[in-house]
Amino acid sequence: MSTDVLDVAVIGGGQAALAAGFYLRRSGVRFTVFDAQEEPGGAWRHGWASLRLFSPARHSSLPGWPMPAWNQGYPPAAHVVDYLTAYEKRYELPVLRPVRIKAVHRDGDLLRLDAATGSWWARHVISATGTWWRPYLPYFPGRDEFQGRQLHTVQYRAPQEFQGQRVVVVGGGNSAAQIVADLAPHATTTWTTKRPPRFLPDDLDGRALFELADRRYRELRDGRPDSGGLGGLGDIVAVPPVRQARDRGDLDARPMFDRLTPTGVAWADGRTDDCDAVIWCTGFRPALSHLAPLGLRDGSGLIPTGGGPRALAEPRLHLLGYGDWTGPASATLIGAARTARDVARAITAQLETR
Known part of the structure; x- marks a missing residue:
């Protein structure tokens, strides 16, 4: 003091x-x-x-x-x-x-x-x-009934702890895409998003990312129309592991489920998937x-x-x-x-x- x-x-x-x-x-x-x-x-x-x-x-x-x-x-x-x-x-x-x-x-x-x-x-x-x-964990019907493991992005450490398991990953941003790519060789993954994921162009490197953010900064500072920065192009940066997983077909997202069940997740059309864990990549x-x-x-x-x-x-x-x-x-x-x-x-x- x-x-x-x-x-x-x-x-x-x-x-x-x-x-x-x-x-x-x-x-x-x-x-x-x-x-x-x-x-x-x-x-x-x-x-x-x-x-x-x-x-x-x-x-x-x-x-x-x-x-x-x-x-x-x-x-x-x-x-x-x-x-x-x-x-x-x-x-x-x-x-x-x-x-x-x-x-x-x-x-x-x-x-x-x-x-x-x-x-x-x-x-x-x-x-x-x-x-x-x-970390932000949204309410979902049945969340308290699910008997498997639930964790947020902040609690995820390595894919080996999910070896051979069935894992549902929730979220349409960078963390979700990176974690699905990380898990795919070790676990059966289901990626669910509210809307189809939008990948930034593969050739958008660090310099381009900064230039887009810098342009938006100057637009807002000068009172000009907001171009939206990176958000105008996409949500997910195609870093090499994400790009490779996408090209393998490991990043095919499904629509968001409607509720959790004691053994997994369920959609409004009656489809269900059993799983061992749900990872909520739902932001902060x-x-x-x-x-x-x-x-x-x-x-x-x-x-x-x-x-x-x-x-x-x-x-x-x-x-x-x-x-x-x-x-x-x-x-x-x-x-x-x-x-x-x-x-x-x-x-x-x-x-x-x-």
């Missing part, structure tokens, strides 16, 4: 928090990064064994220091963890861990951050807790419970920002790395860097007017 007032407190220890730390360090403000995890690497440390980036290393860097090359295709999660760990040391970022900030309160002209170990005060707060820690919600005392959420459960990183009703709060809601592509490594730069500039300008 410290009674000294920080210029900026950064909550979270992943890629967005480190990008913010880089720019804050360069601006000369007093800041501390509070990470609830015991080791560096953020959510990348908790992904499944075969998880890979969607872009080559050269297009997946934080500011200041390029990610070291990975010569075997798209870098695995472990490579990202090593990079984030080294990045934190390289720039001597002031990270306190494990410190879980449980609540942020207004305290006069300051914001107070409360943890089990004490409290800190700051003039500005950057919340960069991401979404991994708040922003991890914002620590901000609840500020009373900023609207009816959607989000904090209004006007499409940028700054909370409209609390100008001392900045939200970084939660996805397009707080800035186009801000949940990606390279996109987080751009948004972090804008946040650091805005905070520095406000501090200079005090």
Whole structure:
């Protein structure tokens, strides 16, 4: 605990928090990064064994220091963890861990951050807790009756634990496609989606992905019509394992089932499939419970920002790395860097007017 007032407190220890730390360090403000995890690497440390980036290393860097090359295709999660760990040391970022900030309160002209170990005060707060820690599991009829195993993306580790089993994978995004591709050689898989999956063109590499996201960022910044970025082309990046599984016929999705039964899943037309496990690749919600005392959420459960990183009703709060809601592509490594730069500039300008 410290009674000294920080210029900026950064909550979270992943890629967005480190990008913010880089720019804050360069601006000369007093800041501390509070990470609830015991080791560096953020959510990348908790992904499944075969998880890979969607872009080559050269297009997946934080500011200041390029990610070291990975010569075997798209870098695995472990490579990202090593990079984030080294990045934190390289720039001597002031990270306190494990410190879980449980609540942020207004305290006069300051914001107070409360943890089990004490409290800190700051003039500005950057919340960069991401979404991994708040998986979304939708309600489905019969979900509580199913006698097999149910797990979310965050709990999936490796296909070998499903060897010889029948597995239903739910979801139409990247995680679902990658997990089906991972499982197919080991288990009998059924992939179910609400709508037919849309694969991005095979030749869309990391540079193209970033250019599309960057174009959307500039469109929104300049008040021009929104092209939709990547979403205008498709939902699933055809990384090599996904492409190979698709070409083998392992990624033929079926319409979403209507309910779960004690032994599997069932469709409205009477068809049923028995299975041993259901993997819900159904996305995430922003991890914002620590901000609840500020009373900023609207009816959607989000904090209004006007499409940028700054909370409209609390100008001392900045939200970084939660996805397009707080800035186009801000949940990606390279996109987080751009948004972090804008946040650091805005905070520095406000501090200079005090």
